[in-house]
Amino acid sequence: MTIEVSGGGSVAVETESMLSAQRELRELAARAGAIHEQVAGALGAAALAISGAVWALGLAQRELAGAGRDAETLAWELEAAAEAYGWAERAVGAQQLLAARLAGPVPELLDVFLAVGISAVQHEAVGFSDARFVTALRGLADSLNLPALLLPVQALPGAALEETPVTVIPVPASAQRTAPPAGFADLARRIPEAKAGQPQVRVEKYELPGGENHWVVYSAGTIDWSLVPGTEPWDDTSNVVGLAGGSAGSTRAAMLALKRAGWRPGEPVVPVGHSQGGIVAGAIATSGVAPAPLLVTFGSPAPRVSAPAGTIDVAVEHTDDLVPALGGGPRPLTDSRLLVREAAPGVKPSDPGVPAHHLSSYEQTATEMDASTDPRLVRARTTLADFTGGQKAEVTLWRGERVSGARPATSGGGR
Amino acid sequence: MTALPAELTEPQRATARACVRAAETDCLQLFRLLPALHDWSGPARWAFGLRVERLRARIAAAAAALAAAEREL
Numbered sequence: 001m002t003i004e005v006s007g008g009g010s011v012a013v014e015t016e017s018m019l020s021a022q023r024e025l026r027e028l029a030a031r032a033g034a035i036h037e038q039v040a041g042a043l044g045a046a047a048l049a050i051s052g053a054v055w056a057l058g059l060a061q062r063e064l065a066g067a068g069r070d071a072e073t074l075a076w077e078l079e080a081a082a083e084a085y086g087w088a089e090r091a092v093g094a095q096q097l098l099a100a101r102l103a104g105p106v107p108e109l110l111d112v113f114l115a116v117g118i119s120a121v122q123h124e125a126v127g128f129s130d131a132r133f134v135t136a137l138r139g140l141a142d143s144l145n146l147p148a149l150l151l152p153v154q155a156l157p158g159a160a161l162e163e164t165p166v167t168v169i170p171v172p173a174s175a176q177r178t179a180p181p182a183g184f185a186d187l188a189r190r191i192p193e194a195k196a197g198q199p200q201v202r203v204e205k206y207e208l209p210g211g212e213n214h215w216v217v218y219s220a221g222t223i224d225w226s227l228v229p230g231t232e233p234w235d236d237t238s239n240v241v242g243l244a245g246g247s248a249g250s251t252r253a254a255m256l257a258l259k260r261a262g263w264r265p266g267e268p269v270v271p272v273g274h275s276q277g278g279i280v281a282g283a284i285a286t287s288g289v290a291p292a293p294l295l296v297t298f299g300s301p302a303p304r305v306s307a308p309a310g311t312i313d314v315a316v317e318h319t320d321d322l323v324p325a326l327g328g329g330p331r332p333l334t335d336s337r338l339l340v341r342e343a344a345p346g347v348k349p350s351d352p353g354v355p356a357h358h359l360s361s362y363e364q365t366a367t368e369m370d371a372s373t374d375p376r377l378v379r380a381r382t383t384l385a386d387f388t389g390g391q392k393a394e395v396t397l398w399r400g401e402r403v404s405g406a407r408p409a410t411s412g413g414g415r
Numbered sequence: 416m417t418a419l420p421a422e423l424t425e426p427q428r429a430t431a432r433a434c435v436r437a438a439e440t441d442c443l444q445l446f447r448l449l450p451a452l453h454d455w456s457g458p459a460r461w462a463f464g465l466r467v468e469r470l471r472a473r474i475a476a477a478a479a480a481l482a483a484a485e486r487e488l
Contacts, residue, residue: 028445039438039481
């Protein structure tokens, strides 16, 4: 079957072409590995001689090993693009958005500011909970050109902002049954805590009386703030790649967790996330493989790619939270997109750090949303209740890991 | 040209050189496996084009290093 990836009149890549390239790259990687072994044999002989040959052969080995890794990673990304063409659709939207941003030239330092901006908020010595600062930051992010930042950085030696394959492992003894979420506050409370070594994804499976399976997936926020990826997929690389409309490691890990939990493409999912988890949730909702009647994000800098028709997209943003502002201006409001905004409860502009971004602060706002009689919020809550059918959920927790240099097959599937 | 030590006999040197030459030939064949992106456009080309070019550069560097090693041997 041939799927044409299209959008905006600028893209025409057939899936078969991608898969063909993927096969070639896999063969290239295998052959590079074989040549690496050949060189090792020659190196053994040359080592008897103290000559430039040893140095040159060592260099050849390093480049061949790098070529093998690059080819594997690229093959895996191509497979992902072909498998879930929704990603490419998202890329189209993001490209158009970013092309629009190109119209306003901005000093490169400002681009860099975006990349380090999320990291900067970790230095909690400075107060960032000032609505004027947040407004200025939003305007700045609106004029930025992420590809112009991303491509040169990725081209530099080193692994900064380089995506990797990922894998997921279930957290032992995490399976449990629990009542369905009663509203937004429950959704916020069930988002995993962003903490090193802990699960980043919670999956809830609802078996409806008719035999259909429904799923709710919760994604944590950023855990590792380094620009160079380590083993943590919920890192700054995923932040930047995700905002640029690319295939972020955290999103792939969340999709993989869903698959490992038993989800099958086409089964409905309600994605929920905080901060970077909102990027993950938005990517799942727009993936094209997981119908999402409801999408809920808290304090997320999600790119302005609209959720599909039929999705109630609820974005909760504190006016004094700088993180949503990093995604630029809000997406256009539509009948199915709700933007819930308020100043973070109990937070003063002079408070140090970014308390307006904390999940606990959003839980308070979510509690207010549950008490609201606004018909739009009532409709969203009703959608959630209908989705779970009042059934008990089978809960599993998952931990994603980056697999640098590993065979892409370890993260095969849900991308 | 670096002088070879006495321990490396001529047959050994010939074997090593042949091995390096074979690796270089195989390495050059890798170029044929690079995906041709000329019929791709838009984000796909944007996303993958740079990576393919980097891969091409790695293969070229490996081939050049093997050619240098062969000369040294």
